[in-house]
Each structure stands twice: as structure tokens, then as C-alpha cells.
Amino acid sequence: MARIGFVGLGNMGGPMARNLAKAGHEVAVFDIVPDLVARCVAAGATGAASAAEAARGAEVAITMLPAGQHVRDAWLGAGGMAAASPPGAVLVDCSTIDVATAREVAAGCGRPFLDAPVSGGVMGAEGGTLTFMVGGPDDAFSAAEGILKQMGRAAIHCGAAGAGQAAKACNNMVLAATMVATCEAFVLAERLGLTHQALFDVMSKSSGQSWSLTSYCPVPGPVPGSPANRDYQPGFAAALMLKDLGLAAAAAGQTGTATPVGAQALALYRAFVENGGGGADFSGIIAMLRAGGNAG
Ligand code: NAD
Numbered sequence: 001m002a003r004i005g006f007v008g009l010g011n012m013g014g015p016m017a018r019n020l021a022k023a024g025h026e027v028a029v030f031d032i033v034p035d036l037v038a039r040c041v042a043a044g045a046t047g048a049a050s051a052a053e054a055a056r057g058a059e060v061a062i063t064m065l066p067a068g069q070h071v072r073d074a075w076l077g078a079g080g081m082a083a084a085s086p087p088g089a090v091l092v093d094c095s096t097i098d099v100a101t102a103r104e105v106a107a108g109c110g111r112p113f114l115d116a117p118v119s120g121g122v123m124g125a126e127g128g129t130l131t132f133m134v135g136g137p138d139d140a141f142s143a144a145e146g147i148l149k150q151m152g153r154a155a156i157h158c159g160a161a162g163a164g165q166a167a168k169a170c171n172n173m174v175l176a177a178t179m180v181a182t183c184e185a186f187v188l189a190e191r192l193g194l195t196h197q198a199l200f201d202v203m204s205k206s207s208g209q210s211w212s213l214t215s216y217c218p219v220p221g222p223v224p225g226s227p228a229n230r231d232y233q234p235g236f237a238a239a240l241m242l243k244d245l246g247l248a249a250a251a252a253g254q255t256g257t258a259t260p261v262g263a264q265a266l267a268l269y270r271a272f273v274e275n276g277g278g279g280a281d282f283s284g285i286i287a288m289l290r291a292g293g294n295a296g
Contacts, residue, residue, distance in 0.1 A: 001025050002147060005058035007051045007074055007081065008095070009036040012118070013064030015125040016094070016151045018043040023150045030054040052084035060147050061085045064094045067243075068101035075105050075113075082109040090143045092116050094132070096240075098247050099162040099169065100254060102135065106161035112140035115161065116148060117168040121236045129153050133171075135163030169251050172244040176265040176282070178210040183218045183286035190290075196221055218283035227281035235281025242269040242278070 001024050006017040009031040021027045021044035029040040030048040037047045048054035051074050055061040061081050063074050071093050075082045085091060091113040093105065102115040114136035124130040130152030134141055141157045148155040158167045185208065189199040200222035204214050217223035227235035245266040252259040272278075272285045 002059045003057055004028070004147065005030075005048070005054035005056070005061040005081070005085065006040075006045070006064070007031070007054050007062070008064035008066075008070075009033070009040055010064070010066075011122050012125045013094075014039060015122070016062075016064060016130075017045055019125075019128045019151050020147070021045045025147075025150075028054045028056075028058065050079065051081050052079045055081035055085040055089070058085055058089055060090045060092065060144060062092045062094060066095070068095075068097035071095050071097050072101060072105055072108075076108045082111075087111070090114070090140050090147075092144055092148075094118055096168055096244060096247065097165060099165045099251050102165045103162040106136065112137045112143075113161065114140050114144055115164040116144070116155070117164050118152065119168070119171065120152065122234070124152065132156065133158050133164040133167040135159055135161050135165065135167075165247070166251065169244065169248040172241065173248040173259065173262040173265070175212065176241055176245055176269060177261045179212040179216070179218065179283055180265050180268055180285065180289070182208075182210065182212045183283070183289050186219050186286060187290045212283070216283060218286045227283055228286075232281040232284035232287075233279075235283065237278060238269055238272050238280055238282045238284060239278035241282040242266070242273050245269055 003026045004020055005028050007030045009017055009029055014036055017027055017029050017040050027045040028048045029037055029045045030051050031037050041047050063071055065071050065074060091109055094116050096117045106113040114134050116132045116134045118130040118132055120130040128151055132148045132152050132155040134155055134157050145155050158164050196219045203209055217226045218228050220229045248262055249266055272288050277284055
């Protein structure tokens with residue numbers, strides 16, 4: 001069993017840290033919200049007074065924070081986790097942040113550091129079924145893989161520092177685009193007098209098939225577990241999809257890459273969030289499309 005420091009105990013980090021404690025690890029946890037620390041302590045973790053204290057003595061130190069600035073501050077700021085953790089520790093950030101900041105933090109730590117963003121959402125964090133997309137050195141990946149797999153079912157080593165964030169940005173750009181296209185198809189089908197089930201039955205066996213359709217269908221009925229069956233609550237919040245599309249757009253800008261469909265998806269999700277949809281599941285954008293919103 002390992003000594004693990006875990007910082008950032010929100011919707012994702014809380015259940016991830018609790019799963020590590022339940023697996024028998026010695027987990028020292030910190031969040032700026034004391035109640036979140038208390039929930040993890042009740043599940044067997046030990047409360048730490050700061051991020052640095054959580055990292056002190058840890059064999060594996062992990063962050064799960066909102067954005068790049070939080071990650072930079074936690075690792076590199078005064079009294080940061082990089083300085084506090086022992087020299088042999090494996091340093092892992094599971095937050096979703098921009099590629100450039102992930103590389104900067106990895107370089108700033110001055111020793112093996114992994115960017116390991118996740119897909120799978122809150123249900124995946126709670127159920128220990130996340131997928132980790134990992135960037136960083138081979139030996140650090142090998143050292144962390146077992147721990148990551150206790151919080152998820154897959155850990156994919158994507159390449160050097162930043163590669164995990166790059167994979168996440170590309171994946172979620174495609175996810176947003178296929179969701180918008182799938183929503184558009186259902187709305188068009190409604191106007192053409194086609195039932196949702198008929199379109200689903202055809203597309204799920206045809207070239208219009210995608211995860212957005214067969215695992216996360218944006219209309220109620222065909223996929224009983226999808227958020228559409230629960231009035232788009234809860235799920236993967238549209239505000240988080242907008243954040244991820246912004247990270248993809250930043251990466252596209254930095255690399256001079258044309259991503260016109262990704263840019264259009266970003267504009268649509270921005271309009272949806274600005275009109276109050278930020279807390280809804282991202283498939284809820286079908287309501288805006290049905291109402292004629294096109295942001296274009
Ligand atoms: P959240 O806001 O629920 O949790 C973030 C936590 O970080 C909060 O509890 C906050 O108090 C804490 N925090 C902020 N600054 C801190 C500091 N300086 N020291 C210690 N703790 C601090 O967010 P979340 O939904 O858990 O998401 C975390 C990350 O995971 C984000 O980068 C997000 O993009 C990514 N993510 C989220 C989901 C999802 O479905 N929620 C899915 C995949 C990836």
C-alpha cells in the first residue's frame with residue numbers, strides 16, 4: 001500500500017480520493033473547503049492542513065483542481081507540492097488544463113511529472129471506472145499506472161509531457177461536434193415526421209453511429225441511461241464542455257491548426273451556457289437547436 005497525497009476533493013477528486021482510501025492506501029487529503037476534507041476523512045483518509053502537507057512524505061502526489069492557474073499554484077507556488085514531496089515521489093495532475101500549462105508545470109517541477117486528465121465524469125470517479133490519458137516519462141507512468149487503475153479501468157500512456165491534455169482536448173472536441181451533429185439530426189428528423197426510435201435504429205447501425213448516439217443519446221427513450229431521460233440532469237455539465245472546447249481552441253491557436261467544426265461547437269456551447277444551460281448535461285443543447293439557436 002502506498003502513501004498518497006491528494007489535493008482537490010470536489011465532484012471528481014472527492015470520490016477518487018475516497019476510492020484510494022477504500023483500497024487501503026494511506027491517503028492525506030487537502031481542499032480549501034473543510035467539509036470536503038471531512039467527507040474523505042470519514043472514508044478513511046487523513047486530513048492535511050495544506051497542499052504541501054498532503055504532499056509531504058507521499059510516494060504519489062495527485063491534484064484534481066479546476067483550471068491551469070490552480071494547478072500551477074499548487075505545484076510551483078510558494079510552499080508548493082513540488083518542493084514538499086520527497087525526491088522519488090511520482091507527481092500526477094488529473095485536472096483538465098491547457099497543454100502549455102501542463103508542460104510548464106512538468107518542467108517547473110524539475111522531475112518526473114504526469115499530466116493525467118480523465119474521461120468518465122462524476123459517475124466514473126465514483127465507480128472507479130475513469131479512463132486516464134497520460135503524458136510524461138515512461139518510468140513515471142509505470143510507477144503510477146497501478147494507482148491510476150485503482151481509480152479507473154484504463155490508463156493510456158499517450159506520450160511526453162502534455163500528451164495527456166492533448167488527447168483530452170482532441171477527444172472532447174470530437175465529442176462536442178458529434179453531439180451537436182446528432183442533436184441536429186434528431187431535430188431535423190422530428191420535422192420530417194420520423195420517430196426518435198426509427199432514427200436511432202437506423203443510425204446506430206449505419207455510418208452516422210457515434211458514442212454520442214449509442215451511449216449518450218440526446219433524446220429520451222432509445223438509451224435509457226442517458227441524461228436525456230432525466231431532463232438532462234445530472235451528467236457532464238455544458239459549462240465543462242465549454243471549458244474543454246476553449247482548451248482545444250487554445251491548442252489549435254498555438255499550433256496554427258484550423259479546427260472550424262471545433263470552433264463552431266465552441267460558439268454553440270458558449271451560446272447555450274450564456275443562455276442559462278451551463279448546469280445542464282451537454283446533450284441538453286438539443287433544446288437550443290430545436291428552438292432555432294445556431295450561434296452562427
Ligand atoms: P470541482 O470544482 O467540483 O472541484 C475542484 C476542487 O478543487 C474544489 O473542491 C475546490 O475547493 C478545490 N480547490 C480549488 N483551489 C484549491 C487549492 N488551491 N487547494 C486545494 N483545493 C482547491 O471540479 P470537478 O468537477 O471535481 O473537476 C475537477 C477537474 O476535473 C477539472 O479540471 C475538470 O475540468 C475535470 N473534469 C471534470 C469532470 C466532471 O464531470 N466534473 C469530468 C472530467 C474532468
